[in-house]
Amino acid sequence: MSLDETSEKPHDRLARALAGDLDRVNDLIRERMASENAPRIPEVTAHLVEAGGKRLRPMLTLATARMCGYEGDHHLKLAATVEFLHTATLLHDDVVDESAQRRGRPTANLLWDNKSSVLVGDYLFARSFQLMTETGNMRVLGILSDAAAVIAEGEVLQMVAARDLATDEAVYLKVIRGKTAALFAAAAEVGGIVAGESREATDALRTYGDALGISFQIVDDLLDYGGDTAATGKNVGDDFRERKLTLPVIKAVALADAGERAFWIRTIEKGQQEEGDLERALYLLARHGTLETTRAEAIGWSGRAKQALGTLPAGDIRDMLIDLADYVVDRIR
């Protein structure tokens, strides 16, 4: 392996290995987001789909299908399905969060309006169901429609639980499964299913995607309390200021004495934040070691992801998927 190859990020190596398939998926995405009747639709979706996302989710489908020796083309439709589902949730998330920026660009709800984001999101949902239906594979349809329900349920749960100190680690896990891991898991699993893999193998792929997604989201939440602003594009403490209960704080709340509990109630539940509160929050996380224990959990989930791949066909793709699980936690090592 050359120095170039080792320094290249695993998702870039995957993108290179799957370049032919990815091109065809991108063509399919462009073709299916078109609308003869309503040109507003491709305007809005192109803004988001072309915005240079990493295509991580569709790549999981392409990678697992190829790893399992699949030679057909249903994986292309499923990869596009997964990206449409993801894009639809981004459009609706930006409305729900009243976001003004995503990936450093103005959001669709800011450029057009909330109406366009809601309705174009609905259009992409419907398109994703049309695409998956075209594969004619009932197991795949069940998995992807279940994932869509878990995603929506997780979003509602997050909305209700985010500022509620009663939110415990089990609820947090449900929220991030909905937010991230459910689609990772489905994306990985359906690649194996179209390839005709055994139930054991597709369960292993599902476990990989689920654990990878959970690890990915925990790392994201951890970096909010100590990441490098330049690398993450977020400022330290954004979640605290937005009163989002994430794992480091949930763990600290569980260990809080009466005075600390009053602090969390005031700052998160009531949102009465003052100068110096972020520093006090960081001090409390450090005092209870919850940045460390959160970090250990992220690494644990990354390990579970790698372990799940153990019984799957060895080769370049499997190596890259293992490296991807390592890379997710590299940001916090």
Add this chain to the structure above:
Amino acid sequence: MSLDETSEKPHDRLARALAGDLDRVNDLIRERMASENAPRIPEVTAHLVEAGGKRLRPMLTLATARMCGYEGDHHLKLAATVEFLHTATLLHDDVVDESAQRRGRPTANLLWDNKSSVLVGDYLFARSFQLMTETGNMRVLGILSDAAAVIAEGEVLQMVAARDLATDEAVYLKVIRGKTAALFAAAAEVGGIVAGESREATDALRTYGDALGISFQIVDDLLDYGGDTAATGKNVGDDFRERKLTLPVIKAVALADAGERAFWIRTIEKGQQEEGDLERALYLLARHGTLETTRAEAIGWSGRAKQALGTLPAGDIRDMLIDLADYVVDRIR
């Protein structure tokens, strides 16, 4: 037929004939809108689902399945699917329209917030796809996912076209197909498909639902310019004040001279409305006879709906579906 029966509205007679099935669909709806994880979901959906809607769309599925002699229970899942799709679009419509009332009750976005309406709508979409997937019938899945795409596309088109005087009758037809007729058509068609009917028969059912839905929506738009406020729950001229281009105005714009055109540009496109403008609009519709020509179109579509049923199994249910098509236009006779 007793006097009671003839004076009863056709959808009430259908509801009585299908009472057993309707009860089972209502049970299924309640069961599937539950969420162990996010109790906000059944709160919001119950508000809408229990609000005493006529269940017209699910009833079309139940009725066509029964008319075609179906004895299984897939039609129950499909009827619930159709109602979930409809409810999801209502939730999102109220966000898009910033509505405060629906069927005389406060809307979900007012009682909770826009976020809840968007996310719970997404949950119902996902649930509807889970339900239809459980039937394992690929043709049904194709029809319902196509309908979902037409609905979303129609909504986007309506948003863009509503205040644009270039909107012609062809665009109007696309909008109301998305808004109303696509789901009516799919609801009627899938009932025949699960019953194993021939392609000719299911095409006829689709034509019935499509024409019924178009007639229904044209009547709605017509009543806005001359209906009985007590019967419609709308005030005369609401669409004019909200600058919605509907068929009577589209027809009048097509026949407008220069001065009239300037009037429509000012009131609809620019939204600069003054005292007396509604009266002038009504005068122009009368002058060009467009309330009459719109009325004739609604009656024509109702006739097409009835005609489509000609080759389908004769009996009570078919009679009620024919009466339903008559009833839709009874409001404007």
